[in-house]
Amino acid sequence: MISARTLVVVVAALGVAAGLAGCGEQEQVIVYQQGKYQGKHDTRSWENEPGSSLYTTSKWKAGDKGGWETALKARNQNQNEYVRVGD
């Protein structure tokens, strides 16, 4: 037979545990599962056919992450006027 005092202690302990669980912080780690980011559907930028996009200036093959990164890095240097017009 459980005494009333034990019962109160157990209930209080459960209450404290449940309350503290609310203080936990979920880690925000980028996890990509096939076609999904953190449960939301989305494709990655380099997975599409670049040729099918309107006004595409860069070329890479669908799924070629390295090619896409190279295209973006080249484009990034357009913001560097020391490269564009020289020192």
Next chain:
Amino acid sequence: MARMKFLCDTERCIECNGCVTACKQENEVPWGVNRRRVVTINDGVPGERSISVACMHCSDAPCMAVCPVDCFYRTEEGVVLHDKDMCIGCGYCFYACPFGAPQFPQAGAFGMRGKMDKCTFCAGGPEKDNSREEFAKYGSNRLAQGKLPVCAEMCSTKALLGGDGDVIADIFRDRALKRGKGAEVWGWGTAYGKPANPQQQAPKGAKS
């Protein structure tokens, strides 16, 4: 590639609002919503500074942490996006964001908030890339076209830099060294975290 970041050089921003206009035009942002805006500190006083502000796509985004329906997600490039099909327009993210990025269109006669809208780093959202649906909900997906955010790319003074964090940090560092002043990067500590030991030299080849 490191991760996508914005950087506003306050020494160069001339408050032309070209970035605001370009963003509205590129993404066909509705009336009442500004994904990007220019804030001027000490307006009219000698030494005033202007800063172009939008979603900074934070490393530890407060909007993601407070969203009750967990509609946010972060892409591999560090871009914080959200699913408008899940958003309930509660406005918690607006209160949490240190940059005032989340915007809410007026929907209905009684001041009801519509679904949240914010800068997507021109990366669209959770619809088929460059589809009509994606454009209608989230605007242009320039990253999937091999381009960078239009606000940064068309900035006339190149005050606003956007793209790979390592590359734009190098561009800015080179610029600050050449002019010999103005090395302060507004908002970077808030958005991307401060180094534990600022005096420490960055290890070679490390990504920020």
